Amino acid sequence: MEYNFTEIEKKWQRYWEENKIFKTYDDFSNPKKYYILDMFPYPSGSGLHVGHPEGYTATDIVARYKRMNGFNVLHPMGWDAFGLPAEQYAIQTGTHPAVITNKNCDTFRAQIKSLGLGYDWDREVNTTDPGYFKWTQWIFIQLYNTWFDEALQKGRPVSELPVPEEIKKQGDKAVQRYISEKRLAYYDDAQVWWCDHCRIVCANEEVLTDGSHEKCGNPVVRKNLKQWMLRIPLYAERLLKGLEKLDWPEGVKEMQYNWIGKSTGAEVDFELDGLDEKLRVYTTRPDTLFGATYMVISPEHPGVKQITLPEQAAAVEKYANDASKKSDLDRTDLSREKTGVFTGRFAINPVNGKKIPVWVADYVLIGYGTGAIMAVPAHDTRDFEFALKFGLPIDCIMDPEGAEPGLRNKVLAGKECWTEDGIYVNSSDDKRGISINGLNKEQGIKTIIEWLEKMEIGAATVNYKVRDWLFSRQRYWGEPFPVIHWEDGEISLLAEEELPLTLPKLEKYLPGENGESPLANAGEWLQVTGKDGRRGRRETNTMPQWAGSCWYYLRYIDPKNDKVPFSAEKEKYWMPVDLYIGGTEHAVLHLLYSRFWHKVLFDLGIVSTDEPFMKLFNQGMILAYAYETATGAKIPVDLVEERDGKYYKRDSGEELKQIMAKMSKSLKNVVNPDDVVRKYGADSLRLYEMFMGPLDVIKPWADNGVKGVSGFLGRVFKFFAHKENITGGEEDPEILKELHYTIKKVARDIEDLKFNTAISQMMIFTNACIKKGKVTHDTASRFIKVLSPFAPHIAEEIWEIYGNKGSIATEEYPAYDEKYLASDTFEYPVSFNGKLRFKIELPVDMAIPEIEKSVLAHPNARKWVEGKQLKKIIVVPNKIINVVVV
């Protein structure tokens, strides 16, 4: 009997589907639930690549394993199907994006099914389905109708928002404006990133470090546009706190911490010489106030004009103008040479009354803190550079006591910058009753803040880097906002009964003029007339792709519900997600956004948990080998030939270096899972994806590796599927021991997501069985169950050959018995001065003095002890023996 994987895999995939083996029932009587989630894919036109099955196989193994352990498992799949490529295709061909999207989903679904992944397809969701995005729109309405109560650190309905009397007195418009300023979702003029290539705005998170658009790589520019924004910074503290209790990779947590970017410090008011205004700065180092020798305001600071003296006005205006023309790319990229111009104005340092000049410079950003800083060149590297360039005074106020003397003297002389801790000097003022001399940084900050607060010129403040989330895009293929802009400027949202607001059919999908979405061309759809006869226009922007993925994990719980987004009872049973697996590329974007939405929903009582994803795991990217010349030019793989383990360019014979690179069409190193399935079978693909290495690391695809695991499955079939190898009677103790160890090891490895070592152990076991020649039916059955989560098709087939009815997926995972794992003796490695010399087999329960005696009596021991003095013998029971001689 041959191992015909193609036939076997088709047969069992059909069986699973027909018998709904992986259907999840909302059986609340089972207290053991396990919600295991994959990051759902964008169904691109090119189909699945080998990176997808990596995470999916991992979750599938865990899901199958948990099911075999009696858990009620929720393991769904769906499509993050809004997105640019479908729209671009629509622009080119005139076909509605839904057509191509649905086709792509069909391809993806078929491919995923061909891998034998056990999803409950009855729960499939699709973000572009009106039945789904109805609720995305609904959540948007909830966000719009929520304000954040700072005191309670909690989102609350705007109906509960207290409106101050003086606002009420100003009339209804003022009240509405007041409420708008508190809503989590608001519509306003904003300086936004605009990608001219995509004709779309981008969120801060979508702009890369070099000022390019994450999606297309083209540079983005600043633009002022009316846009929908979400006030995610209000949740900054909650988002930070929530991270603490999550079982997430440290790196991802770190990235979220950094992105939120909390900093604590103080705001301090500086009086301006000759003006009745004050200049407020934010600083994390209020303790260095005595060292503030000048101030800097951002070119965009609203006070620039007022502060600047007439004789400097021209210079300042020019500088501000130039700065505004510079893209942010230039501003950060330009070799960091600091620029700036003096306003002519002086401010008064509140701690010592000294007059210090106020400058304008673009190294101070308007979007952070107050857009103005006090500059302490002696203790801040940026201020130091600036002071050096413009010859501003550098007053050292902190003695770096611990530093090396040469450096310390330079710092004290103001010739070097010191940002670390030290002891304050020159930091007192008798008249104002403040001194921090002799204190260290921590005490200094505390003392100064207390003093500032007492004098009412400053207060402790917290700042966050995270900005409002720009939540609209100039696209057709996204969720329409359930929003009407009325001719009088009022904004209203649709009622729940009016949802979903679906997309209109368009003739053309080209973007509108002046950065408007294609929906600006949707005549009839666009115009609305209110009951009062008022005319209005629908919002033409659509939501970003993140919207649908912000809550899809909730919809899986109750995907067909058309009354509510999901039933509360079901949500309570299934949430939170126990294990979430996906790529690191979503470390900040998706994972921050969905945590934010989830917390709002939690505050509104719509979900029962504060955090959505308890354990997160990132699978590593799968790369492919690629080849480059000595000069670094990449050569497509079809032009490369291998000789004696070296690589040469086929036409020129030039020797090439093998490197790892992302799979790409240009390098022709893309591996298509369909080809692998055809050639080796789905079980081999699954096994190889898991055997390559640890799940979380980047690893290169090697076709020969598939051959390795496929050989293993071939041997499994050849041995276990043939009844003549399977006997009755007593099992051999060695095999029994190996079996129980395998059961234990594989279980533990699955729990730890260490699939590579689990597979390795199954190989060891199989090799042992083959060597033995025969095993009992009981041994074989147990092993096949252990193998089944990894290679389900072959396991089902063998299970059936053994005469069983029904699916092995519904069997119980075998238990192991410690008694088979124990042995009477242990082969001790004996080392002398740490070097392994020989081994000695001794009873496991032998007393240490006996062990020492036996070791020294061993014939090989003499050689190492002779002529030396025995110092001591270290015996670690059942581990190692080390003899120390001198």
Add this chain to the structure above:
RNA sequence: GCCCGGAUGGUGGAAUUGGUAGACACGCAGGACUUAAAAUCCUGUGGCCAGUAAUGGCUGUGCGGGUUCAAUUCCCGCUCCGGGUACCA
């Protein structure tokens, strides 16, 4: 620059976190089967040295130090690679 990861045979990777480094695979070499090849099976396989051989010794986890009876694992100082971030006061 700063913050996280990482570096182990020709290759992918193991090592119960201080206790036999190189499991398991790939590749390679030799052998069996075959007219031959593929497939399959068996044997060997970190490097160096000695020995006809069984075997024995030395060396070895990016580099340099240290702690320890014992270090891939812990500490200090570097080098290189990957990811994140970037004038955030």
